[in-house]
Amino acid sequence: MDSVFKALADPSRRDLLDALRREDGQTLSQLEAALPMSRFGTAKHLKVLEEAGLVTRVKRGRFTHHYLNAVPLAEALGRWIEPYKMAPAVRGVLDLKARLEGTMEPKPDYVMSTFIRCTQDALWDALTQAEAARHYHPFTPEAVRDGDALVYKLPDGSDMLVCRERSLTPKTRIEATFEPKWAPDIPASRFVWLIDPQGEFCRLTIEHYDIPPGGEGYVEGWERLVAGLKTWLETGESVRFSEGAA
Numbered sequence: 001m002d003s004v005f006k007a008l009a010d011p012s013r014r015d016l017l018d019a020l021r022r023e024d025g026q027t028l029s030q031l032e033a034a035l036p037m038s039r040f041g042t043a044k045h046l047k048v049l050e051e052a053g054l055v056t057r058v059k060r061g062r063f064t065h066h067y068l069n070a071v072p073l074a075e076a077l078g079r080w081i082e083p084y085k086m087a088p089a090v091r092g093v094l095d096l097k098a099r100l101e102g103t104m105e106p107k108p109d110y111v112m113s114t115f116i117r118c119t120q121d122a123l124w125d126a127l128t129q130a131e132a133a134r135h136y137h138p139f140t141p142e143a144v145r146d147g148d149a150l151v152y153k154l155p156d157g158s159d160m161l162v163c164r165e166r167s168l169t170p171k172t173r174i175e176a177t178f179e180p181k182w183a184p185d186i187p188a189s190r191f192v193w194l195i196d197p198q199g200e201f202c203r204l205t206i207e208h209y210d211i212p213p214g215g216e217g218y219v220e221g222w223e224r225l226v227a228g229l230k231t232w233l234e235t236g237e238s239v240r241f242s243e244g245a246a
Helices: 002-008 011-022 028-034 039-051 071-077 120-128 130-135 218-235
Strands: 055-060 063-068 110-116 143-146 149-153 159-169 173-180 189-198 201-209
Touching: 002 011, 002 039, 002 071, 011 028, 011 039, 011 055, 011 063, 028 039, 028 063, 039 055, 055 110, 110 218, 120 130, 120 189, 120 201, 120 218, 130 143, 130 149, 201 218
Parallel strands: none
Antiparallel strands: 055 063, 110 201, 143 149, 149 159, 159 173, 173 189, 189 201
16 A cells, blocks of 8 residues: 555556556656656656556566556555445556467557455356346346357346356456447457465456447446446445446
């Protein structure tokens, strides 16, 4: 917690966070050009922010992209403000490495990372078993499995969202399509779940790629979903952080 507040004490570092809030995923050169700092000063301040967990780097080929991670700040503030609701719902990013050796993946449009106190098995089951959705999914209490797809249903029984699994690394990685049936004019995109067990916690990361026009609300949807998932796995309480919920 001390490192978070120390990092925020410097106005230049706050300027860097503001720049990433406006446009996530910037490189060092982009940040240097946008702010009145030298390349050395920008790199130095980014290192402090990274050590505090407020910035995470994602390397893609020759370029390193920087993402704002508000989770540590929310967890610090959560000591006094809504400790069970605020921290798990904030937007952030993660520090990750290329997962496919020899293959360069594009940078994700959205990244969020949080820690959940649970077993790796419990987290994997929550993300892959259809019946688990009713405990945490913000927009629907019902999901069914159809082969390699999880199909989320609207109250009238029609399909709301189809997530078709493209690649599975058991208990570690899920890559799936994101097909918004509630808005058939919006094309499908792709997302990845990453599970990294760390003692009694698991680090859960969501990466969303190729978010199309019309998908601006996906970010808030992921935040609500992860908040409910974290609450359910840690407390056993089924919570759906739907819009308008108290």
